Amino acid sequence: MNLRLILKLAAIAGVMTAISLWVGQLAYTWMPVPASEEALLVDHLFSFLTTLGTFIFLGVAGTLLYSVLFQRAAKYDEGDGPPIEGNLTLEIVWTAIPLVLVIWIAGYSYRIYDEMNILGPMEHMHGGAAIAAPLTLAQATDAPEAPEAPEIIEVHARQWVWEFYYPVANVTSTELHLPNHRRAKLTLTSEDVLHGFFVPAFRVKQDVIPGRSIDFEFTPIREGTYRLRDSQYSGTYFAAMQANVVVESPDDYQQWLTDVAALSPQPGLNPSYDEYQVKVENRDNRPGWKTVEPAPYPLVNYSGAPVLPER
Amino acid sequence: MTEISLEALSPKREQPVPGEPENWRRFFSFSTDHKVIGIQYIVVAFVFFLIGGFLAMIIRGELITPEADLVDRTVYNALFTMHGTIMLFMWTFPVLNGLANYLVPLQIGARDMAFPRLNAVAFWMVPVFGVILMASFLVPGGPSQSGWWAYPPVSLQNPTGNLINGQFLWILAVALSGISSIMGAVNIVTTIIRMRAPGMTFFKMPVFCWAVMAAQTIQLFGLPALTAGAVMLLFDLSVGTSFFDPATGGDPVLYQHFFWFYSHPAVYVIILPVFGVFSELFPVYARKPLFGYKFVAVSSFVITGLSAIVWVHHMFASGTPGWMRMLFMASTMLISVPTGVKIFAWVATIWGGKIKLSTPMLFALGGLVNFLFAGITGIMLAAVPFDIHVNNTYFVVGHFHYVIYGAAVMGIYAAIYHWFPKMTGRMYYEGLGKLHFVLTFVGVNLNFLPMHPAGLMGMPRRVASYDPEFAYWNVLASLGGFLLGVSTLPFLLNMISSWILGEKAPANPWRAIGLEWLVSSPPPHENFAVIPTVVSEPYGYGKNEPLIASQMASTELTSELS
Amino acid sequence: MSSVNLDQSLNSAATVHAADHHEEGEHRLFGFIVFLLSESVIFLSFFVGYIVYKTSATDWLPAGVEGLEVREPFINTIVLVSSSFVIYIAERYLHKENLWGFRAFWLLTMAMGSFFLYGQAVEWMGLDFGFTDGLFGGTFYLLTGFHGLHVLTGVLLQGIMLGRSFIPGNYDDGEVGVAATSLFWHFVDVIWIILFILIYVWQ
Numbered sequence A: 001m002n003l004r005l006i007l008k009l010a011a012i013a014g015v016m017t018a019i020s021l022w023v024g025q026l027a028y029t030w031m032p033v034p035a036s037e038e039a040l041l042v043d044h045l046f047s048f049l050t051t052l053g054t055f056i057f058l059g060v061a062g063t064l065l066y067s068v069l070f071q072r073a074a075k076y077d078e079g080d081g082p083p084i085e086g087n088l089t090l091e092i093v094w095t096a097i098p099l100v101l102v103i104w105i106a107g108y109s110y111r112i113y114d115e116m117n118i119l120g121p122m123e124h125m126h127g128g129a130a131i132a133a134p135l136t137l138a139q140a141t142d143a144p145e146a147p148e149a150p151e152i153i154e155v156h157a158r159q160w161v162w163e164f165y166y167p168v169a170n171v172t173s174t175e176l177h178l179p180n181h182r183r184a185k186l187t188l189t190s191e192d193v194l195h196g197f198f199v200p201a202f203r204v205k206q207d208v209i210p211g212r213s214i215d216f217e218f219t220p221i222r223e224g225t226y227r228l229r230d231s232q233y234s235g236t237y238f239a240a241m242q243a244n245v246v247v248e249s250p251d252d253y254q255q256w257l258t259d260v261a262a263l264s265p266q267p268g269l270n271p272s273y274d275e276y277q278v279k280v281e282n283r284d285n286r287p288g289w290k291t292v293e294p295a296p297y298p299l300v301n302y303s304g305a306p307v308l309p310e311r
Numbered sequence B: 001m002t003e004i005s006l007e008a009l010s011p012k013r014e015q016p017v018p019g020e021p022e023n024w025r026r027f028f029s030f031s032t033d034h035k036v037i038g039i040q041y042i043v044v045a046f047v048f049f050l051i052g053g054f055l056a057m058i059i060r061g062e063l064i065t066p067e068a069d070l071v072d073r074t075v076y077n078a079l080f081t082m083h084g085t086i087m088l089f090m091w092t093f094p095v096l097n098g099l100a101n102y103l104v105p106l107q108i109g110a111r112d113m114a115f116p117r118l119n120a121v122a123f124w125m126v127p128v129f130g131v132i133l134m135a136s137f138l139v140p141g142g143p144s145q146s147g148w149w150a151y152p153p154v155s156l157q158n159p160t161g162n163l164i165n166g167q168f169l170w171i172l173a174v175a176l177s178g179i180s181s182i183m184g185a186v187n188i189v190t191t192i193i194r195m196r197a198p199g200m201t202f203f204k205m206p207v208f209c210w211a212v213m214a215a216q217t218i219q220l221f222g223l224p225a226l227t228a229g230a231v232m233l234l235f236d237l238s239v240g241t242s243f244f245d246p247a248t249g250g251d252p253v254l255y256q257h258f259f260w261f262y263s264h265p266a267v268y269v270i271i272l273p274v275f276g277v278f279s280e281l282f283p284v285y286a287r288k289p290l291f292g293y294k295f296v297a298v299s300s301f302v303i304t305g306l307s308a309i310v311w312v313h314h315m316f317a318s319g320t321p322g323w324m325r326m327l328f329m330a331s332t333m334l335i336s337v338p339t340g341v342k343i344f345a346w347v348a349t350i351w352g353g354k355i356k357l358s359t360p361m362l363f364a365l366g367g368l369v370n371f372l373f374a375g376i377t378g379i380m381l382a383a384v385p386f387d388i389h390v391n392n393t394y395f396v397v398g399h400f401h402y403v404i405y406g407a408a409v410m411g412i413y414a415a416i417y418h419w420f421p422k423m424t425g426r427m428y429y430e431g432l433g434k435l436h437f438v439l440t441f442v443g444v445n446l447n448f449l450p451m452h453p454a455g456l457m458g459m460p461r462r463v464a465s466y467d468p469e470f471a472y473w474n475v476l477a478s479l480g481g482f483l484l485g486v487s488t489l490p491f492l493l494n495m496i497s498s499w500i501l502g503e504k505a506p507a508n509p510w511r512a513i514g515l516e517w518l519v520s521s522p523p524p525h526e527n528f529a530v531i532p533t534v535v536s537e538p539y540g541y542g543k544n545e546p547l548i549a550s551q552m553a554s555t556e557l558t559s560e561l562s
Numbered sequence C: 001m002s003s004v005n006l007d008q009s010l011n012s013a014a015t016v017h018a019a020d021h022h023e024e025g026e027h028r029l030f031g032f033i034v035f036l037l038s039e040s041v042i043f044l045s046f047f048v049g050y051i052v053y054k055t056s057a058t059d060w061l062p063a064g065v066e067g068l069e070v071r072e073p074f075i076n077t078i079v080l081v082s083s084s085f086v087i088y089i090a091e092r093y094l095h096k097e098n099l100w101g102f103r104a105f106w107l108l109t110m111a112m113g114s115f116f117l118y119g120q121a122v123e124w125m126g127l128d129f130g131f132t133d134g135l136f137g138g139t140f141y142l143l144t145g146f147h148g149l150h151v152l153t154g155v156l157l158q159g160i161m162l163g164r165s166f167i168p169g170n171y172d173d174g175e176v177g178v179a180a181t182s183l184f185w186h187f188v189d190v191i192w193i194i195l196f197i198l199i200y201v202w203q
């Protein structure tokens, strides 16, 4: 190898590194604005992966492109290329480098997952259907009363509506309210099929499994309204099973709980049931097949507003 | 070199009739000729590819707007379920079995598969379970609407209460497909292990055969697990047992383990033969030996082994404890190492060669680039904290379509073009082929790249409607989808017209090395009048060495020719 | 162009052709072994399912069910396991070309297999839980039923082989059918031993 070649390669590597770092920074903008501590961690990881990935992609695809552009056979050249069959050193190197790389990625991911610490125990429950709504007050009594201890919120999924229960205040809602900068602790249960608890702005997701009660937690860090989506396919109205998540200051949150506790139960938001009514009343005559009936409107203290959060 | 075909040496050979127009009827018969069966597989699979593609067009039509306004939600759910099922079980697996069927005996120097009749039975099951699956459009309640995973409890919900419902037929079809695939796998593995021509040691065997053997080994250990899960699901659905039904104490997560224990390795059943195709084609069109042949050959089996211990990466957000997530993150990361080895080997094969960008090479190169991209997003997905965010979003849909359409389907196209002259005895039209390539490559990237940002922003998969914030990316994806629909037209036109009117193909139009190129195009019945004795490694480009013993004396002659 | 090569290759072709026919039976046996290996994974999956359920289910036995009676199934087990030795003896006789010895022991194997099936049926009839009674009922009938189906298949295969033994010249091409059937029988036996330990011993 002569010096010029080395310099050239170094220059190419430098340019590739610069591009990769730049794309890695861009990667932050491909995600929704981060609204939880976990989101910050995940975004770092994603940026790191994108940087590495861009470098590898440029390296390999660039080499290919060079070959395809500059190493074509001349029109009537029927000859063969140099009969190089391999190079043991090279092969060992390109086995070892990816190995080291993925161990690095796995180690980094492990640390981040550990730090997020989003998943608690998943208890099997006796007889899956035993947790039918309406939710009772029974569990409320053993909720911790310590001032900073986060309150456990019960998230209840059924085809196709989300319902949230705040045991301490004995409040039910179809909009999830969370205090900012407080660890949100949820227990996820489902009455019928698999659902998925997914708030893109928080970068957290967990399947909700009938017959189990799953502890799940994260920390919101940004006030605003976000979308909760069902992420695990759950049947006909799966796509409509969304709800708003409102992150507000702890004071506002407490205020909300007190205000709402005074409200008498009313039908909550339930878009899938609304849509089903359109079908039932024959206002939609597109052909379709028989579906599982959506659960009726849950009776809740607070229903929330049926509007999409601003972007 | 290798211009001399064995036929030329042998006066006693039978006349090659296959491929002649007057002989088309045998493609509709219970033929036991592996070449006929291979073509039958490919053609039938392609018909299902068109059907599955048609369903995809409706899906993309629905998704071009945020509201669920084109079809009813039940119909949408049935469409994506059937789309996925058809594409996997009725297109990808059968078409790859077709290629394996056609090529393996020719490449290893055998006259047919080990069990020709079993072969025919395995093939004829494809149209049977295909029809069963399509028939589910006609039963009350419509086809299965639980996705190609058929996760319970959704798959156990049976709103019509009928015994014969869409889900029932779905399970039946998948089970039959499994039986057919096991028959095929037993046959192919036996053929490769026991019927290689004299002299063809494993390390003189073409990489395509290595890859096919590795892939079929997966079928052998994976499919039974899926079958076990499917049987239990069927009993839950039809008899009322409680294996997976939480309402009666069952465990829906166990089904997921059964399902992915097979269905993760299944993605390697798909991609390994395509890796084999890449490994065959790059040396031919770059005129260089395959770089690191033994590494590439063995890495297929490393992948087979590792593929059995990574399945939980599809369940990172499911009912899996943290330690399990970490363990399977590590194993999944490892599987990218043998995959990387292959990619580097191909690049090194191409590097410094004398590249000819004919249609098969274009498809192979395009497939390689798409695969590179998909491999990188794959490693991202293996990182648990990131996967938690994008699991079950369009990011995953983007990832696997890059692999399955971008790499696998493009690799299959490459293979079809490359071996088309061998199979039919005719040349295809290069211009139409290039047009097909451009449409496909642009279509794939336009369709599937926008799915990544949509997924990153939080758009779940399997939705018939979505929040307007995702509309932009979905319009792009739909346009790409329609482009892919269009891209099949030049292909069909090319294949049909070339088969009938194409220029007659010589035995070895690409000056390729390999036993299949030593016989006439199309090969005679029973392939080899004389079973050749193999003396060299398979990719001796530029080395002027004889591949088989009977070429020894004539090497000098051929070397002058080349 | 090169007539010397032609002769050479034709000569080698003749030998290859002869070998072809000889090897066909071996291919079949090889293929059958591959199939059995694959088949064993189905059982393995069911076993894993059984273990997972048994160790994690909140209510395992159906209400009112205490457990399983072990005595009769144990006798059944002895019969089935011994039949593996009996079929081996039958095979030895065939090797020595003692056809009647083969038939006698082969028939005895069939009888023992049928006895096992009969015992299984009797046990099923006497149980006070069914297929749909919880996870225990489900897995019990699934495992024993799926295994029973294999025993039945084995006995039917043995019947076919017995019939074929009366065809003159049946063994000219080797004894692949007999070897495969016997292999299958050993396989069914081994599966039963695991199954017996899982279901009856580990209660």
Ligand code: HEM
Binding pocket: B267, B268, B270, B271, B313, B314, B315, B332, B333, B335, B336, B339, B374, B375, B376, B377, B378, B379, B381, B382, B387, B390, B391, B392, B396, B399, B400, B403, B404, B408
């Ligand atoms: C570098 C190698 C690869 C890695 C590390 C990888 C990783 C992953 C991971 C972690 C997932 C699960 C994502 C999720 O559901 O959240 C996934 C999904 C998937 N991958 Fe890959 N992958 C690789 C290559 C492939 C190949 C070669 C294929 C196919 C030929 C493939 C096909 C699929 C499919 C079909 C799915 C989704 C199945 C579904 O959810 O319906 N992947 N991949």
Ligand SMILES: [Cu+2]
Binding pocket: B263, B264, B265, B267, B311, B313, B314
């Ligand atoms: Cu996978």
